[in-house]
Amino acid sequence: MNQHARVDLAPVPFIDLAAQRRRLGKSVDEAVARVLAHCQFILGPEVRELEERLAKFCGARHAISCSSGTDALQLVLMAKGIGPGDAVICPSFTFCATAEVVALLGATPVFAEVEEATFNLDAASVQQAVAAARKLGLQPKAIIAVDLFGLPADYEEIIKVAAAENLFVLDDAAQGFGATYKGRPLGTFGLATATSFFPAKPLGCYGDGGAIFADDDALADTIRSLRVHGHGTDKYDNVRIGMTGRLDSIQAAVLIEKLKIFPEEIEARGRIARRYNEALGDVAIVPRLPNDCNSVWAQYTIRVPAGGRDGLAAALKAEGIPTAIYYPKPLHRQTAYKHFPTAEGGLALSDKLAGEVISLPMHAYLEEPVQDRIVAAVRRALAR
Numbered sequence: 001m002n003q004h005a006r007v008d009l010a011p012v013p014f015i016d017l018a019a020q021r022r023r024l025g026k027s028v029d030e031a032v033a034r035v036l037a038h039c040q041f042i043l044g045p046e047v048r049e050l051e052e053r054l055a056k057f058c059g060a061r062h063a064i065s066c067s068s069g070t071d072a073l074q075l076v077l078m079a080k081g082i083g084p085g086d087a088v089i090c091p092s093f094t095f096c097a098t099a100e101v102v103a104l105l106g107a108t109p110v111f112a113e114v115e116e117a118t119f120n121l122d123a124a125s126v127q128q129a130v131a132a133a134r135k136l137g138l139q140p141k142a143i144i145a146v147d148l149f150g151l152p153a154d155y156e157e158i159i160k161v162a163a164a165e166n167l168f169v170l171d172d173a174a175q176g177f178g179a180t181y182k183g184r185p186l187g188t189f190g191l192a193t194a195t196s197f198f199p200a201k202p203l204g205c206y207g208d209g210g211a212i213f214a215d216d217d218a219l220a221d222t223i224r225s226l227r228v229h230g231h232g233t234d235k236y237d238n239v240r241i242g243m244t245g246r247l248d249s250i251q252a253a254v255l256i257e258k259l260k261i262f263p264e265e266i267e268a269r270g271r272i273a274r275r276y277n278e279a280l281g282d283v284a285i286v287p288r289l290p291n292d293c294n295s296v297w298a299q300y301t302i303r304v305p306a307g308g309r310d311g312l313a314a315a316l317k318a319e320g321i322p323t324a325i326y327y328p329k330p331l332h333r334q335t336a337y338k339h340f341p342t343a344e345g346g347l348a349l350s351d352k353l354a355g356e357v358i359s360l361p362m363h364a365y366l367e368e369p370v371q372d373r374i375v376a377a378v379r380r381a382l383a384r
């Protein structure tokens with residue numbers, strides 16, 4: 001085997017966190033060392049600095065860091081008093097955490113359909129989910145819109161339905177933070193936005209973390225209280241039932257450094273996605289950006305007609321190229337969620353997408369020769 005052939009068979013990472021670490025150089029090590037030196041591990045100065053930088057980054061009035069994306073969603077619902085008898089409309093084609101927090105608080109997730117072109121919540125189906133909830137005697141209270149794979153949901157349409165039905169909108173931007181909708185960054189749509197800093201997300205830390213964005217001062221105060229056991233004037237004044245929902249100073253220090261290179265990484269992700277689209281648009285259904293939207297490409301997901309997907313995944317695996325299925329089963333088919341109601345009209349498209357989607361390696365450090373190798377392997381597999 002010559003050297004060139006060996007390079008061609010080297011395993012490709014799905015997300016290359018090590019390449020990002022090399023790019024960051026000593027900056028993260030030094031930032032962590034500063035926390036180790038001052039020893040304020042909980043709510044240290046880095047947490048406050050990160051929150052200021054995050055708020056500025058997206059234009060929200062408040063950024064409240066917290067322990068995970070899931071806790072970010074839960075904190076907003078807790079602050080709004082969501083509980084038994086309430087219905088919260090969310091997509092079925094998403095990660096389980098979107099609906100999990102609703103059920104955990106004793107409320108009822110009602111699953112709605114997504115749009116074929118974007119994989120995101122369909123406003124017409126939200127309306128049908130509201131109708132289904134009312135028929136069951138539930139009080140529709142909120143919509144959780146997900147920015148799946150990094151692409152913003154259609155906020156103009158969703159907010160129209162929310163206003164007509166008197167619901168609040170929570171943006172689950174766990175995959176989408178950094179993206180823009182009609183020129184405005186996520187973090188500023190609806191009542192509040194939740195994001196995740198799980199390592200594999202576009203902006204990730206080196207553990208678990210998340211944040212909430214909101215403009216409303218009173219809501220932000222309530223969320224800050226809930227984040228630390230429902231504190232009042234100090235931590236031994238307990239005015240409500242809360243949780244342990246803080247972000248560590250070390251994770252905040254890591255995120256401050258990563259946020260500095262995030263805009264460049266978003267550009268790189270966009271360039272890589274466009275290259276994939278040009279190279280694969282004739283052999284698979286590739287993701288297209290709606291007008292005036294930008295994606296952070298948390299995943300690059302194509303569709304292959306049912307039956308072809310397993311063969312494609314196996315062929316790529318044999319060549320050292322990993323793939324992932326987000327998501328193989330929509331939530332309304334999951335053991336833990338299948339007893340919850342669905343929108344009138346059904347969720348046939350969510351079922352169909354779950355059988356056809358496959359995600360290819362995507363990160364800001366994917367080099368062109370490696371991408372070309374992935375493209376060639378996909379084209380070979382689909383031509384068979």
Ligand SMILES: *Cc1c(COP(=O)(O)O)cnc(C)c1O
Nearest residue numbers: 068069070095097098174196198
């Ligand atoms: C990752 C993710 C979450 C949860 O974030 P964690 O930080 O892992 O708790 C919620 N919703 C969506 C859509 C996600 O992709």
